[in-house]
Amino acid sequence: MSEPVLSIRNLTVEIPTRHGIVNPVRNVSYDLHPGEIRGVVGESGAGKSMTGNAVIGLLDPPAHITQGEIWLKGERVDALDFEAKRRMRGREISMIFQDPLTSLNPLFTVGEQLVETIQLHLGVSASEAKKRALALLDRVSIPNPEERFNQYPHQFSGGMRQRVVIALALCSEPSVIIADEPTTALDVSVQAQVLDLIKELARERQVGVILVTHDMGVIADTTDTVTVMYAGEVVENGTTDQVLGAPTHPYTRSLISAVPRPTVKLDRFPLIEYGKREGGFKIEALAQSWPRTKTSDSGRLLEVKGVTKRFLERGSLIPSWRSYFTAVDEVSFDIHDGEVFGLVGESGSGKSTVARMIATLYPMDGGDIVFDGVPLSTMGAEGLAAYRRQIQMIFQDPFSSLNPRMKVGDIVAEPLHHHRLLPRGEVDQRVRQLLDWVGLAKDAWRKYPHEFSGGQRQRISIARALATQPRFLICDEPTSALDVSIQAQILNILKDLQEHLGLTMLFISHDLPVVRQVCDRVGVMRRGQLVEVQDTETLFTAPEHGYTRELLSLMPKLEQLDTAV
Amino acid sequence: MMSDSTTPPAPGRFRRFRESDFFYAFTRSPVAMASFAVVALLVLSSLLAPLIAPYNPFDPASLNLMNGFTAPLAPNAFTGESFLMGTDDQGRDVFSTILYGMRISLFVGFAAVLFAMVLGITLGLLSGYFGGWVETIIMRAADIQLTFPSILVAMLIFGVAKGVTPVEYRDEMAIWVLIFAIGLSDWVQFARVVRGATLVEQGKDYVAAARLIGQRPTTIMIRHILPNVLSPVLVIATISLALAIIAEATLSFLGVGAPPTQPSLGTLIRIGQGYLFSGEWWILFFPACTLLALALSVNLLGDWLRDALNPRLK
CATH class of the missing domain: 3.40.50.300 (P-loop containing nucleotide triphosphate hydrolases)
Incomplete structure (x- = not known):
């Protein structure tokens, strides 16, 4: 093979902090031809990006290289002065x-x-x-x-x-x-x-x-x-x-x-066992305290009937001068009791907007949503409160979905207090149980969200969502901000919830392999319209709509991975 | 059953503060520590004025006109008394008057900023959260007010208030009118900052989660959004405090502020400037220096606070 153009030898980067020295990159070596x-x-x-930044001399102070060499085209570059580095x-x-x-x-x-x-x-x-x-x-x-x-x-x-x-x-x-x-x-x-x-x-x-x-x-x-x-x-x-x-x-x-496969459906995601991992999800304990989930009379818990959402693009005092952007255009689908319904599509296709209309976060501009036989439009204030008790949501970004100024215990207790589901004295007890069941440490309740990792925060979100013992769970890209190993844990938790508690879920994602693993039925959205609804198996093996076929063909093929496991 | 026997006790509030990045940054900044020391010294000495001050300048009975215009540390020609910072035209001890005057300056400053803060935060939260015509009305009112210099607004309010209060209450009311006038001229920047921060915060999912369980807008604004928009408010409040103290001094200097019987720093400076060219420099010099030290150190503290609380500068 030819001479390497770039060669990194035993690179170590050090960041001095007030709590001691941190080494985000230790002894890293590789060549590039x-x-x-x-x-x-x-x-x-x-330390992936940190290595790259060290190579081009863009480490943010006080981070600096303490050991190792970087050779570029036969010339040692790590010791160059600032000006020479800038030119390089x-x-x-x-x-x-x-x-x-x-x-x-x-x-x-x-x-x-x-x-x-x-x-x-x-x-x-x-x-x-x-x-x-x-x-x-x-x-x-x-x-x-x-x-x-x-x-x-x-x-x-x-x-x-x-x-x-x-x-x-x-x-x-x-x-x-x-x-x-x-x-x-x-x-x-x-x-x-x-x-x-x-x-x-x-x-x-x-x-x-x-x-x-x-x-x-x-x-x-x-x-x-x-x-x-x-x-x-x-x-x-x-x-x-x-x-x-x-x-x-x-x-x-x-x-x-742990990488979700697009081709085969697995029962559970294999977990990454290497290194220090978080506590397990205690589904059996949770299931024991859970009342038998009610089923709807029709078998269809949620019916979305031609909902439309338009956003104001240009405002004006005169109604006819206003212009709108139609984010969701007459979308209809049913979600059956106990199933996980997937909604896929590219960014801007309107899938999150549908979820937010179901969650009553956006008002509808047309159509209706029927929950357990009762249309949303006919619910009064009391009916809406009861509806909100039965639906919960898990958000995409675990860093913005928890109030940074509230203790984790208060965050999880909030729905309990608001709906007055428990006498005041019993709330603390329940909150600690919930946090324990989702696999967090015993003193988690008294900490603040910033003390937790992304995966742990998503568990806190799940604990908050489970606090009201809902029948319907909306998951809006719940794992797309997480590492693949954490993703596997969270997806397993969601699967447990469906199987052991009979929860019905709307699962929104742009990641087709994940959808294949998690969902029972899938709807495909494009530019505000629902183009296809199918059983997951049918959708992945015999897609009908041209757009679905296009999406599927773009999925990364992971045949190489399958031979490994 | 759950038990807490295995978990270590939660660290106390004080320990959490001692270990926070905020406290660490404070101990690393000589400017912050020095200005904090100056502010603490001035605030404490004005609070303890009755104990520290050798005279009570607000008690006309204790004043001796014979002591007028005594130079600092020089014995008076008639009474033989000597004063640390001299006396003014009425024989008031300048040092004692500064201590008592600072109480008025600080009280008016703090109260005016508190008033402006409450008003500004409320209006800012409302306009940021609800948007639409609520926002239009509040923010246009803010824009209009910004077209007048704030000292002019304060003088206008002061003048109107003076006109409507009966003569016998005028001196008592003066302080409260000052607070109202300065506070009302200062709410705009609080409202603007809070509105901006509210717009950012209410787009975050934790607010969506609160709305999802059906919480009322007031609960969401107070419980969820307010604590998250307070850091910039704290910075502005500190800088406003310095401005409010100066505004009070300016108004008193112009003769529309604190009554002559209860002189604040501004009143003292006004009295002093009349005698500046006849040789009695101390009547102006010491109150002016105190005002400078107070305003400067509060400002520096606010400046440091802005850096310390801004995560983007870390």
């Missing part, structure tokens, strides 16, 4: 960040930004730079580059913007590109195209790419070699086929087994 795509995978906090950063190493919106300057046209970067690094004339910029835009498959050249970043869609960022990264003809979660903010359909583009460009221009990601699907589809990191250390290094096909380290093995 021209044209190679190296995936760096691990949970959040594993633009010229030899480029970066692609997660959010394309913030990596482009909104005040300059795309063309201006490209030309400026090219001139800065290559020192060519303005007309030559423009020619190169147009060629780059064309190369990253932006249609009508001549016209797009003079447009501003906000006139581009998310995927197009990320293409521009890639073009920008290629301007200086770098030898290394560090792509930090380049597709995490994008929809699946766009994600696949962007990854293909990165793959092509790496081959064509012989650029080494470090692809930092938490997504095993991306790793399997895109990379040549993989570095698996855990708690600041490299636990496994090798070619993608080798690492995914025959992982040697127990952490890699359990990480791979």
Whole structure:
């Protein structure tokens, strides 16, 4: 094999804090060859991004390199002074960040930004730079580059913007590109195209790419070699086929087994057992205290009948001058007793809006929702209070769904107090039980949300949702902000709730493999409309609608992973 | 049965404060510690004025006109008495008058900021939470008020209030009118900041969770949103305190504030500036220095607070 273009040797990064020294990166070594795509995978906090930042000299003080060497094209770069690092950063190493919106300057046209970067690094004339910029835009498959050249970043869609960022990264003809979660903010359909583009460009221009990601699907589809990191250390290094096909380290093995498969349906997600893990979910104890869940007379607990939601786009005093954006357009579906109904679609398709209308957080602009035979529109104040007691919601972002100024115990007690479900003296007891059942430590009630990890916070959300003993649970992307290992735990908890307590759920997700594992029936939404409703098996094996087929074809294929487990 | 025997006892409030990042940042900032010390010293000495001050300047019976215009630390030509910071035209001990005057300045400052805070937070929460025409009315009123200099607004209110209060209550009412006037001219910035923060907070899911269980808007605003918008309010309140103290001094200096029988720092400065060019510099100098030290250290403290409470600067 050729000489490595980038080589990291025993890199250690240290952050001094008032509570002592932290080493987010310990003894990390790997090589990168021209044209190679190296995936760096691990949970959040594993030190993946920190390694990348150390390489380009962008560590936030007081973090600094204490040990190890970084070699770029045969030259040692970790000890360079600030100015030399800055020059190297633009010229030899480029970066692609997660959010394309913030990596482009909104005040300059795309063309201006490209030309400026090219001139800065290559020192060519303005007309030559423009020619190169147009060629780059064309190369990253932006249609009508001549016209797009003079447009501003906000006139581009998310995927197009990320293409521009890639073009920008290629301007200086770098030898290394560090792509930090380049597709995490994008929809699946766009994600696949962007990854293909990165793959092509790496081959064509012989650029080494470090692809930092938490997504095993991306790793399997895109990379040549993989570095698996855990708690600041490299636990496994090798070619993608080798690492995914025959992982040697127990952490890699359990990480791979926790990835939801799009093809086979499993009863439970295998949990990652490596390292320190949270307490178990005590479903039996919970089930004993749970009253037998009532069933509806019709067998259909929730009926959504042609609901519509319009958002005001331009307000005016005169009604006919107002303009609206229709987020949900006459959507109808039924959810049966005890089933998990999935709602999938890309961002902006209106799935969360449907959930929020069911949760009475948004008023409906048309249609009706019928819960256990009673339409929402006919419920009075008392009926609504009773309805709200029977539905609960688990939100996507575990960092914003808990009030940071309230103790965890008060958060979980709130629904109990509000609905006066228990005498005051018994509330504390119940709150502690709930927290214990969802697997949190005994003193969790007196702590504040910021003292918990993302997964633990999602357990607190579940405890709050279970406090009123609801019949219907709305889960709005409950795991998309979590690591794959934590995701498996939370999904198992939801499955337990369905099976042992007979809870009915609406499960919203953009992640098709997860939906396949969790849901009994699935509805597909696109631009505010429901295009297809099917049993999960039928949907994944014989989709009817063209859009469903398109979505399914874009799912990362994980055949390599299946041979491993 | 649950038992707590295995869990360690919860750390007390004081220990949590001692171990907080906030306290740590405080111990690392000499400016913050110094200005806190100055503020604490001034506030304490004004609170303990009856114990510390050698004279009671608010008691006309104790004043001796013969002691007028005594220079600092020099014995009076007639009575032989000597004063730390001299006396003013009526024979009041300047040191004692500063201590008592600071009580008025601080009381008016704190009360005015509290009034502005309550008004501003309430209106800000309402306009941020409800939006629509509630917001339009409140925020337009705020915009209109901002087009007048706040000292002008305060003088206007003061003038109107003076007109409607009977003569015999005027001196008693003066302090309360001051508080009302300064507070009313200052609520706008609280309302603006709280409205902005409320808009951010109410988009978060914990507010959705509270609405989902059917809590009333007032409960959500007070229990959930308010505690989360208080950090910026605290910063503004500190800086407003310095401004309110200065506003009180300005009004008193202009002769529309504290009555002459109960001089505040501003009144003392006004008395002093009349004699500045005839050699009695101390009547102006010491109260002005006190005002400077007070306003500056409160301001520096507010500045540091803004940095310490802003997570983006960490």
